[in-house]
Amino acid sequence: MRKLWDWSRDALVVIKGGNSGIVGKPVVIQKGLLGSCRTLQHKGFELALMGSSPISELISTLETICHNASMCGRYRLSRRKELRERFDAYGEYDDAPRYNIAPSQPVLSIRQEPSSPHRSFSTMRWGLVPSWAKDPTIGFRTINARSETVTTMPSFREPFKSQRCLIPADGFYEWVRNGKSKQPYCFEVGDGEVFAFAGLWDRWTDPQGEVVESCTILTTTPNALLADIHDRMPAILRPDDYDLWLNPTAQNTESALRLLSPYTGPMRRYAVSTRVNQVQNDDADCAKPVELEVPAQSQLFG
Secondary structure: OEEEEEHHHOEEEEEOEEOOEEOOOOEEEEOOOEOOOHHHHOOOOOOOOOOOOOHHHHHHHOOEOOOOOOOOOOEEEOOHHHHHHHHOEEOOOOOOOEEEEOOOOEEEEEEOOOOOOOEEEEEEEEOOOOOOOOOHHHHHHOOEEEOOOOOOOOOOHHHHHHOEEEEEEOEEEEEEEEOOEEEEEEEEEOOOOOEEEEEEEEEEEOOOOOEEEEEEEEEEOOOOOOOOOOOOEEOEEOHHHHHHHHOOOOOOHHHHHHHHOOOOOOEEEEEEOHHHHOOOOOOHHHHOEOOOOHHHHHHHHO
């Protein structure tokens, strides 16, 4: 493997090469952070190790970035104190606001176990690691699950039957290319209210016996608000559908699949600061609206 470090641009570029030269496209890793770029989803790409450190050490010290890699790849959950009442769930959770949640980080989810009729809060790693996986690195390419193939993909088909969850949020981000730069936008439901992504979860046990719980966010085709920005959108569930989605004994996948259509309720979007591009920035300024210059506006909306 050929490894190129370009710290002057705050990025690590990793290219898998062969005897006859470079193969494929580069994988870009933000300085000090592990990238979850779309290129990682293609077979033949591998992560470069820093020095001779095993990949398990790399994973434990780095976080996923690459804001434009997939949909949904970054979101906000700032109104965490409202969650208990909104979702009628039990359990303790950290109620500190988050404005820039990224893959591989611990995220809050809501699920229902077969042994209990009650909803409960759980903290999981974002990036589903199937119970049968050899190692957790698969989680870097399973942050999203396409609703069209969720019943057939090996990583998702079993969790979809009985391990569905809600992933609460009050906004998510997507980027639009504007020349050489990318402009982030925040998408909200209603006036910025709390909502829930459709999610799946699973348990994986490492060789030392430690259990890792992880999750993924379902995606679907975009609604009118997102169609000019991305060809996918996260599957957003209506509150009336939470019970059916969470019920672990309801294995009628057709009923669950019907819930994964593009969201048709009221939504809004607005431009935000490029501060959200960097995953280490996690404060209210990441989601604060900004005014765009006229040329950028006309370029985006035509």
